[in-house]
Each structure stands twice: as structure tokens, then as C-alpha cells.
Amino acid sequence: MDPLTQGVVGAMLPQASAGRRQVVAAGILGGLAGMAPDLDVLIRSSSDPLLFLEYHRQFTHSLLFIPVGSLLCALLLYLPIGRRCGLSLQRTWLYCALGYATHGVLDTCTTYGTLLLWPFSDQRFAWNTISIIDPLFTLPLLALVVAAARSRRPLLARLALVWALAYLSLGLWQRNVAQELGQALAAQRGHQPLKLEAKPSFANILVWKVVYENDGVFYVDAVRSWPEPVIYPGSSIARLDPGRDLPWLDPASQQAFDIQRFSWFSNGYVAQDPQHPERIMDVRYSMLPNEIDPLWSIELQPDAGPLAHVDYLVHRDSGGGHLQRLWQMLRGEGDSVGESRPGGG
Incomplete structure (x- = not known):
């Protein structure tokens, strides 16, 4: 806190x-x-x-x-x-x-x-x-x-x-409701989540970020749990696979070890940033609960030596657009649907 x-x-x-x-x-x-x-x-x-x-x-x-x-x-x-x-x-x-x-x-x-x-x-x-x-x-x-x-x-x-x-x-009760909504959302998509978490969005316990993993892909959505359920579909992104996503990375290097440390911190919710392939992001956190844009990430250097560490980056673009859209979600407004649709990826 x-x-x-x-x-x-x-x-x-x-x-x-x-x-x-x-x-x-x-x-x-x-x-x-x-x-x-x-x-x-x-x-x-x-x-x-x-x-x-x-x-x-x-x-x-x-x-x-x-x-x-x-x-x-x-x-x-x-x-x-x-x-x-x-x-x-x-x-x-x-x-x-x-x-x-x-x-x-x-x-x-x-x-x-x-x-x-x-x-x-x-x-x-x-x-x-x-x-x-x-x-x-x-x-x-x-x-x-x-x-x-x-x-x-x-x-x-x-x-x-x-x-x-x-x-x-x-908050505990609202979290359980959000998790149930997330499970129902996954079922609508024909998914059986390997793991699913619901996290309160910024400064409230009414709108929740739901993140779950299915078949190596993270799905990110937002739900408003009360007074009536509202779903804000998000998108999806593949879970990080260093061998696939970072073929140049030496598994014995310090940067590879740092990825493991960051994954431990992120409880395994890590993915490659599609806009910046050299960055690995924590999928759990974003300014808007139905987005994947990270609040923090690590950045690798392909030409770094075997003992070089990654860089740690913080992304805090808290512009008025984000706050306005979050306020719309709190009020049950905005781009919501009764039945969810899968995100891309």
C-alpha cells in the first residue's frame, strides 16, 4: 500500500x-x-x-x-x-x-x-x-x-x-465475483484456464482486471462486478517462450537469469512486448484493466556481454484518456458487451 x-x-x-x-x-x-x-x-x-x-x-x-x-x-x-x-x-x-x-x-x-x-x-x-x-x-x-x-x-x-x-x-467478495465472471468469460470462449486471477483496477474495488492463461496465451479483460455485471473485452498475448521469442539469447547469460528473476516476481505472467521485441513485460498491470500495455518491463540488449544485466523500465502514462475511460467503466459505460469476444493474438 x-x-x-x-x-x-x-x-x-x-x-x-x-x-x-x-x-x-x-x-x-x-x-x-x-x-x-x-x-x-x-x-x-x-x-x-x-x-x-x-x-x-x-x-x-x-x-x-x-x-x-x-x-x-x-x-x-x-x-x-x-x-x-x-x-x-x-x-x-x-x-x-x-x-x-x-x-x-x-x-x-x-x-x-x-x-x-x-x-x-x-x-x-x-x-x-x-x-x-x-x-x-x-x-x-x-x-x-x-x-x-x-x-x-x-x-x-x-x-x-x-x-x-x-x-x-x-473487496474479497468482489474479487470472488470477478473471478467467477472471468471463469464464465473463459468458458464462453471454449477455454479451460491453466490459471486465472482477478485484480482490482486503480483506486477502486468495483472494476477488476481478469487475466488467465489458456494454451500458452494470456487473455486480459475487465469486468465490473457490481451492481450488475459488465464485461469489457480486452486482448490476448502469447506467454514468453525465450527459445522461441529470443533465439539469440544465451541461456547461460546473466540476462537469461534476469528473465527468470523477473518471471518469479511477476508470478509467471510475462510476455514479449509486441511493440518492443527486446522488452519483457509483466502482463498483470496496466493503466486500464482491459489492456496489456505494461506499467513496467525489463529491456534486454542482444549485443550485451554474458555478465550484463537487463534494464528495468517503468511506464506511467496516466493521461486523461486513461482516467476518463476508467471512469466510464466504473459507471458501467463504454465499449462493453453482454457476450465476450476473444482478443487477437
């Missing part, structure tokens, strides 16, 4: 468990600790552009690391905040632990993937119930957390907790 949401949720849980006299300190400590795990973005390498993909949402987000990470936060925050607010080191650690513990779980509710069970598993858990940015989730929480601090009323933080759980539960 975005840093604001992580901080607000991190503040909410300690506030909800604190007494009236400690609700402000609990919120500050929990908010700062709730954002702390994302300091892993500082783990980067100038020579290896994919290093941050391996370490972001890794050990700092693991359930096993919560006691360690929260203790580090408590030691850093005790003198400037905890002690000044009359808290013991133990109480400071408790509020930091509650805030820190929310981070990995909240991130797992998004689509990016979180290594909750590190170091025992390298599986990236993603429950796909909420967008990385969702104002309808965050703003009510922010208002309640601020009000709880100003009024010294932990009850308001508990109401925020109820809202958070209710919204995430609603």
Missing part, C-alpha cells in the same frame, strides 16, 4: 488498544512503525536493476521479522517519543509491534506479492482484495485516526478498525 495508508493503519491498531491518556503516543509510534518495513526500498544496486524487486516486501515484511523490526523501531523511537510521553520501553515496543505487524498483512491484501513466510518460503502471497491506492479505504481511516487522537477517544480508532475489516471483506 501507499505510505499514507500504511501509516494510518499502523496508527489505528495501537490507538484501538490504548487508554485515553496514551492514544496520541500510540498513534504516533504505531504510524511510524507501520511505515518502517518499506525502508527496504533503499536496498538497491547501481549494477543490478532487479535487486530491489527481490528485497522489496521480503524480510522486512515477513511475519517472523515482526518482533525484530518492531524492537528496532522501539529502540529508535523510545527517547524522542516514548519516554517523553511517559511510556516505558516495553509499552513503546508494544505499540510499535502492533503498528509494524499491520504492514505485511495489509500489503498481502494487494496484488504486488509479499513474502510473508520468509525465510521458509519464497512464495509471494497476494490476496488481490484492494488496490495499492484506494482513497475510499484510506480517507475514512485517516479521519477516524486523527479524530481519535484529537479527542483522546480510542473508540474512534476501533470504529476505524471495523471500517478496515469491512472494506477488505467487501
Whole structure:
């Protein structure tokens, strides 16, 4: 999630468990600790552009690391905040632990993937119930957390907790509806998906991106799950086959290994960019949910040496056209159909 949401949720849980006299300190400590795990973005390498993909949402987000990470936060925050607010080191650690513990779980509710069970598993858990940015989730929480601090009323933080759980539960239900629509869409095409995922589109849990694989091809569509199902057909693209798509690539080269790393990060949803054959893209993410245009990709160099890494590219063309079309989808308007048609490819 975005840093604001992580901080607000991190503040909410300690506030909800604190007494009236400690609700402000609990919120500050929990908010700062709730954002702390994302300091892993500082783990980067100038020579290896994919290093941050391996370490972001890794050990700092693991359930096993919560006691360690929260203790580090408590030691850093005790003198400037905890002690000044009359808290013991133990109480400071408790509020930091509650805030820190929310981070990995909240991130797992998004689509990016979180290594909750590190170091025992390298599986990236993603429950796909909420967008990385969702104002309808965050703003009510922010208002309640601020009000709880100003009024010294932990009850308001508990109401925020109820809202958070209710919204995430609603997202889970909407995700299941979107997956059912995706399965029905695949059946209409005569497909039996090898795997299928539904992911919330930007800043909402109403319009979902459905991606599934059938016979080595990814199909990408959008569905609006409520109040009545609306389908926005997309297109399709072949799954990456390095031997077929990149015949020049040395399987023993660093670039070939980087493709494997990127595929792990992308949960196998990788394809060759038809507009830029030297680029490998993550099919799961796009500005519009029924499009394949990637938000990020890696770029290979055919003339690179055996030890050269790929480049990592971010594509964020968030022009008004995209936002307008997404708004039309949210309203159930635009190029929708009752029966889907297969995309090309």
C-alpha cells in the first residue's frame, strides 16, 4: 500500500488498544512503525536493476521479522517519543509491534506479492482484495485516526478498525465475483484456464482486471462486478517462450537469469512486448484493466556481454484518456458487451 495508508493503519491498531491518556503516543509510534518495513526500498544496486524487486516486501515484511523490526523501531523511537510521553520501553515496543505487524498483512491484501513466510518460503502471497491506492479505504481511516487522537477517544480508532475489516471483506467478495465472471468469460470462449486471477483496477474495488492463461496465451479483460455485471473485452498475448521469442539469447547469460528473476516476481505472467521485441513485460498491470500495455518491463540488449544485466523500465502514462475511460467503466459505460469476444493474438 501507499505510505499514507500504511501509516494510518499502523496508527489505528495501537490507538484501538490504548487508554485515553496514551492514544496520541500510540498513534504516533504505531504510524511510524507501520511505515518502517518499506525502508527496504533503499536496498538497491547501481549494477543490478532487479535487486530491489527481490528485497522489496521480503524480510522486512515477513511475519517472523515482526518482533525484530518492531524492537528496532522501539529502540529508535523510545527517547524522542516514548519516554517523553511517559511510556516505558516495553509499552513503546508494544505499540510499535502492533503498528509494524499491520504492514505485511495489509500489503498481502494487494496484488504486488509479499513474502510473508520468509525465510521458509519464497512464495509471494497476494490476496488481490484492494488496490495499492484506494482513497475510499484510506480517507475514512485517516479521519477516524486523527479524530481519535484529537479527542483522546480510542473508540474512534476501533470504529476505524471495523471500517478496515469491512472494506477488505467487501473487496474479497468482489474479487470472488470477478473471478467467477472471468471463469464464465473463459468458458464462453471454449477455454479451460491453466490459471486465472482477478485484480482490482486503480483506486477502486468495483472494476477488476481478469487475466488467465489458456494454451500458452494470456487473455486480459475487465469486468465490473457490481451492481450488475459488465464485461469489457480486452486482448490476448502469447506467454514468453525465450527459445522461441529470443533465439539469440544465451541461456547461460546473466540476462537469461534476469528473465527468470523477473518471471518469479511477476508470478509467471510475462510476455514479449509486441511493440518492443527486446522488452519483457509483466502482463498483470496496466493503466486500464482491459489492456496489456505494461506499467513496467525489463529491456534486454542482444549485443550485451554474458555478465550484463537487463534494464528495468517503468511506464506511467496516466493521461486523461486513461482516467476518463476508467471512469466510464466504473459507471458501467463504454465499449462493453453482454457476450465476450476473444482478443487477437
